[in-house]
Amino acid sequence: MRLLALALCLLALPLKAEEVVLGLSRDKVAITATFEGSEILIFGAVKREVAIPDIPLDVVITVAGPSLPVSVRRKDRRFGIWVNTDEVRLDAAPTFYAVATTGPLDQVLSATEDLRHRVSIPRAIRSVGAASMAEDVENFTEALIRIRRDQDAYQLLENTVALDEQTLFRTAIRLPANLTEGIYPTRIFLTREGRVVSQFETAIDVHKVGLERWLFTLSREQPLVYGLMSLAIAIAAGWGASAAFQVLRRG
């Protein structure tokens, strides 16, 4: 895979007259106790050593969260009640995924390029071997996309990248509050007539900080201590409330 990528790069080298110079409003997102989501401004310029070609330039920007395996279940009616009957396990689906473009995605990116770079939302989900689990795997992946899109976890933002003079581009991507920790790879593609002419990749680091970080680490590394602490807090709170009320009633 890496060799292939390298070969592709080498092939693309003579053509690579245009390069992305990127800026991010922030490359770290800290999840605090009162985290309400975050908006990231992605902006940049196209650096070129040649004159601007006649064919118009397009920009596609993707931000992806960590990929995790996912089970999608479907209900069906059995003996009058609704039960989960079918299940499809997908190897990896991003917990967050946003695609922003300068135009309709199917026009700015050809199907083959989409397949190669896994840009559109359905392509970002890996479902190798899923076909053997149900006859209609597409329905399951569609359902996954539909449900996550309703939760703002998957966003298709066509026509939201502003491109000036074929050189300066910018867009804003809103990360919802329900974020999973991890490295969020961010990719920028420059395309012409649906073909990728240049590509740039960076990452946004999303992590918990402070108390959130401490509790999460403790729950994973010292589960017994964490459990006992939870119980101690529960008992203390129960006793505290009881004592406080007794004082109130007497007073």
Add this chain to the structure above:
Amino acid sequence: MQIYLPIAEVSVNAFLLLGLGGIVGILSGMFGVGGGFLMTPLLFFIGIPPAVAVATEANQIVASSFSGVLAHFRRKTVDLRMGTVLLIGGLIGAAIGVVIFNYLKSQGQVDLLVKLCYVVFLGVIGAMMFVESLRAIRQTRRGALPARKKHGWVHRLPFKMRFRTSGLYISVIPPMIVGVFVGILAAIMGVGGGFIMVPAMIYLLGMPTKVVVGTSLFQIIFVTAFTTLLHATTNFTVDIALAVLLLVGGVVGAQFGAMLGTRLRAEQLRILLAIMVLAVCGKLALDLLLTPSELYSIASGAGGGH
């Protein structure tokens, strides 16, 4: 005010959680139920992952039950001896329940079974209590004396023990069986089991309603504490931030509940609990019977893989 929960990894409104905790706490103090059968579905509804909801709920029940039981201790309405017998049964039952649960999980469809369990038990118990307490209310209206306690088969069993607080002299076998049974159901359904325990104590063991509530709470504390530790160490799904918000509301609510409980008459208390149990049962039954708006559901990666 939105708050991000570190383990659940979702962001929810803090006041909503405080409110939910408060309402369930009132019910807990009033009826001696942990409130898990009500809270767990509510947490699913506001978007907390099921595994986290079940585990955290257990932790919250510890707090509200503890707060409630202290109020009952002060009024001397806890039968410690009965509570201990029930607890021994309960822990045995919980261990058996976990084994059954894991077996069903390996067979799939555990979700459905849990829901069916809820519908069947809530339906049967709710209906029984409703009918019985309605009859009791009518009788007191007519001015007739409530029927004397009958000496049934329960009183002919060996290993008799005197339960002074409850005013009973019965065999330890029935309470032990009740404890085991409730323990099994508690482990499978992920609740404290108060809603089964309370009617079982009233109708099967013939305990006075006032003592039943405190004794049930006493037993629930230990069973849910055990469950919390089990979840924290095996599934890492106890969310302490969520628990704190719920229990702050919960402990305050439990105190109010205990106060309200003393104002109401026993059969009124029972009919209210019956109505509530039936309402939750009805909601769950509808979920199973009506065509869902979304046929598909997602079980996310880490926890849902097995």
